[in-house]
């Protein structure tokens with residue numbers, strides 16, 4: 001194999017690696033709170049992949065859900081969307097406000113499973 005072909009192969013490989021990891025956000029360590037405009041608290045800690053692995057959460061739609069006529073669709077997932085695409089900062093259309101949606105989802109499960117933080121400063125740390 002010629003040297004140029006090898007160099008091109010490596011360049012393509014590295015390019016694919018960089019773009020795919022940027023799209024997947026495997027490095028997410030906290031929740032982006034910029035939609036709140038002037039957030040009162042530091043963003044909540046959330047190491048996406050490590051969190052879900054430690055907590056044993058295999059189904060993406062435990063969090064990334066889709067509803068139709070008030071019913072959660074068992075096999076649908078909305079992982080390509082932000083929570084704020086459906087839950088606005090001010091509550092409307094019967095779905096909980098963004099802040100409430102986050103708190104119900106995160107704290108709700110932590111309380112239910114008696115694992116994971118429930119105090120303000122344990123999530124909004126820094």
Ligand code: HEC
Nearest residue numbers: 031033036039040041043044099102106107118119120123
């Ligand atoms: C289990 C984690 C968790 C706990 C516990 C928690 N929050 Fe949050 N909270 C979040 C997440 C996630 C958001 C979404 C944006 C972010 O990360 O700040 C949020 C958003 C907010 C917001 C709207 C954004 C802002 O900063 O203005 C406020 C206010 C807030 N929380 C206050 C509180 C208070 C007060 C408590 C304690 C009574 C609390 N939170 C406990 C996870 C948590």
Ligand code: HEC
Nearest residue numbers: 024025032052057058059060062063064079081082083084
């Ligand atoms: C414990 C809840 C939870 C589980 C389970 C979960 N996620 Fe997430 N995920 C989140 C939250 C919260 C965000 C941040 C959403 C936001 O900022 O609005 C997020 C963000 C993402 C993003 C980035 C979205 C973006 O806009 O950049 C992707 C991709 C993603 N999740 C994929 C997945 C996949 C795939 C699974 C299943 C293997 C999964 N998630 C399971 C809570 C979860």
Ligand code: HEC
Nearest residue numbers: 063064065066067070078081082083086095101102104105
């Ligand atoms: C495609 C739109 C959509 C997306 C994206 C979405 N939600 Fe929802 N969610 C809804 C609707 C609609 C309801 C109201 C269901 C009802 O009670 O009728 C709801 C209800 C909820 C509830 C209350 C019911 C329950 O399941 O406990 C919580 C909590 C919640 N969402 C959190 C979140 C979080 C956190 C995210 C992001 C990880 C998210 N949602 C993403 C549409 C969405």
Ligand code: HEC
Nearest residue numbers: 044045046047051054055062105106109110113115116117
């Ligand atoms: C369906 C259940 C479930 C949901 C939803 C959930 N968690 Fe957790 N979380 C857990 C469990 C279980 C643990 C404890 C895991 C362990 O023992 O290591 C945990 C631990 C944590 C921890 C402590 C570990 C660490 O990384 O520092 C943080 C912070 C946390 N969760 C934040 C969040 C936030 C923020 C959300 C909402 C976006 C959320 N969790 C949603 C189940 C859940």
